[in-house]
């Protein structure tokens with residue numbers, strides 16, 4: 001559907017300070033602009049017109065930004081890593097058939113952590129050999145689904161190995177396996193999204209690595225192809241990723257010395273993005289260069305043949321491409337305290353503020369450059385006092401019906417969404433070249449009842 005009938009006449013300030021090569025460093029999608037009415041435009045589509053056409057809340061995903069991040073990872077790997085490489089999209093950040101298809105078309109792989117994410121990836125045409133299945137408590141059905149399709153399983157613990165051994169006789173060939181271990185690396189991010197330190201539910205303890213590797217020597221059903229570690233998420237520091245290379249190269253040396261022809265080293269994801277102006281994450285190029293050089297150095301120091309380098313970006317691939325649109329409703333000024341401006345979504349479509357106290361940046365879609373004279377707290381519509389999307393932010397005076405655009409909402413918003421208060425999930429559209437396409441249709445309130453079962457003795461008497 002063509003949404004933007006107005007030529008884009010002015011782009012400042014939205015194209016200023018945009019890093020065209022590393023969208024994770026920008027607040028807004030690439031090419032965000034203003035139309036001739038000074039309304040905000042993303043992917044050539046005027047946001048308030050999208051809101052009118054598709055309703056709100058609405059997730060808008062910009063195709064050029066998504067492709068830009070995929071290409072940035074691929075190009076940086078090709079430039080800085082002399083061996084083979086593969087960027088694998090951590091689809092927990094935003095899982096949909098359309099995104100899986102887009103990422104597959106850019107030549108990336110995909111990390112799934114459940115049957116649902118795996119089926120979504122396969123439906124999107126992601127080749128099974130480019131998919132890895134993660135999870136600290138995979139079910140036997142999930143393992144069977146993955147192994148049956150030839151997906152690489154990342155063994156996280158002994159239970160995975162036991163279940164796979166049980167499944168193996170029914171499989172056509174050996175299972176491609178990676179071993180995940182906890183690297184014991186601390187980094188500065190929210191404690192809920194730190195995974196590399198030793199007190200983590202994910203992966204084998206490093207002390208157990210040798211025992212597991214020896215155990216696998218006798219497992220003819222398994223082909224150990226790689227080692228995996230992930231240190232956390234929304235990380236701005238580069239040093240922990242450098243340190244990780246050394247820890248992983250030690251593990252690689254050990255695995256190879258025990259006769260496992262391990263070819264893949266998967267260093268996980270974690271690169272942060274800009275949510276507010278003061279955030280200053282490294283670029284994708286800097287991150288990849290750091291990781292690639294550290295792996296090359298660590299392998300050279302140990303006399304190891306270079307492995308294939310895998311990384312698993314989630315947030316930095318999709319966050320900045322996403323803008324969420326809401327409609328402003330009620331306003332409650334509390335003199336001397338604060339003014340609550342309520343919108344028609346909230347913690348069910350973006351649980352990150354209430355979960356991690358995450359901050360966001362927002363503008364009024366039709367007056368993005370108007371003077372931001374009011375300090376308001378943007379609240380959601382859920383029955384929970386903590387359902388606040390933006391605390392004490394400045395906006396131009398807003399009235400009911402105004403469309404609010406919240407930036408950098410492409411990662412861990414839809415995917416962590418819920419139906420709290422039985423609020424339906426928003427629609428999602430992919431925009432590019434002035435065209436918007438629906439990639440997830442809006443859930444309807446009646447659909448929320450589809451799994452309810454009414455026991456006969458509770459049936460209303462009619």
Ligand code: LLP
Pocket residue numbers: 090092093111134193195230232233234268269270271312313314315316352356411412416
């Ligand atoms: N690989 C593994 C094994 C992971 O566990 C994760 C993220 C990633 C890759 C991708 O990390 P990224 O590049 O996105 O940082 N819900 C939290 C983030 C949780 C991240 C979980 N694992 C949030 O909203 O901030």
